[in-house]
Amino acid sequence: MRQDKQLLLDEVKSQFNHSDSFVLMRYEKLTANKANTFRREVAKLGGNVGVMRKRVLVKAAQAVGVSLDVKALPGHIGLVYAMNDPLEMTKLVIKFGEDNDKAVEVVGGRIDGQLYNAADVNALSKLPGKNEMRAQLLSVFEAPMAQTLAVMDALLASVVYCLDNKVKANPGDQQVDQ
Numbered sequence: 001m002r003q004d005k006q007l008l009l010d011e012v013k014s015q016f017n018h019s020d021s022f023v024l025m026r027y028e029k030l031t032a033n034k035a036n037t038f039r040r041e042v043a044k045l046g047g048n049v050g051v052m053r054k055r056v057l058v059k060a061a062q063a064v065g066v067s068l069d070v071k072a073l074p075g076h077i078g079l080v081y082a083m084n085d086p087l088e089m090t091k092l093v094i095k096f097g098e099d100n101d102k103a104v105e106v107v108g109g110r111i112d113g114q115l116y117n118a119a120d121v122n123a124l125s126k127l128p129g130k131n132e133m134r135a136q137l138l139s140v141f142e143a144p145m146a147q148t149l150a151v152m153d154a155l156l157a158s159v160v161y162c163l164d165n166k167v168k169a170n171p172g173d174q175q176v177d178q
Contacts, residue, residue: 005056012052012060015079019048021086023093023109023121024068026075027051030103038096038104045092046084051076066110073107086111090125 016022030038039049054070054077061068082089090109097104109121116124128136 008052008056009060009063012050012056012079013063015048015050015081016060016064016066019081019083020113021082021089021109021111023080023082023086023090024073024107025078025080025093025097026073026105026107027078027103028075029101034100034103041092041096042080042089045082045088047089048081048083049078050081051078066115077107082111085130087124087127088129090121091129094122094125 042049054073057073057077057079058068058070080089080093086109090106090111093104093106097106106118106121108115108117110116111121111124
């Protein structure tokens with residue numbers, strides 16, 4: 001193998017080892033401006049975009065224990081490495097493809113060490129993100145406490161309200177201590 005190809009292969013293997021999650025994408029009609037915009041958006045989420053030949057990708061994947069089939073990878077292939085939140089990265093890739101006339105399309109991916117096909121990655125991208133799930137979990141914990149507090153507040157308020165109505169209904173029954 002030539003030295004430049006070996007360097008590229010080593011770089012892709014190190015990216016595979018460094019990132020536990022990636023999105024495998026197919027791109028076409030991706031202009032330079034769109035590609036730069038895409039790379040910037042991916043970088044904002046802490047990711048990285050890699051474009052390489054299919055054979056290099058398959059060899060690097062096999063070297064780290066991921067099985068990819070060259071025939072199942074149509075067109076130009078790239079990888080979006082997700083360093084932080086893989087679900088947010090898949091949402092970004094899918095949204096960018098929809099907003100730019102399918103210039104980028106998801107072919108598959110690996111999220112937390114598990115391989116997924118395109119349909120599974122699309123389904124996973126529809127799940128709520130980590131912050132949304134945290135908010136939902138906190139609301140589940142908070143709801144019973146808030147309801148208990150509301151019931152206690154209503155009980156105390158109803159006693160005061162009833163006493164106030166009793167005083168207003170019978171104004172002559174009041175005694176004044178001297």
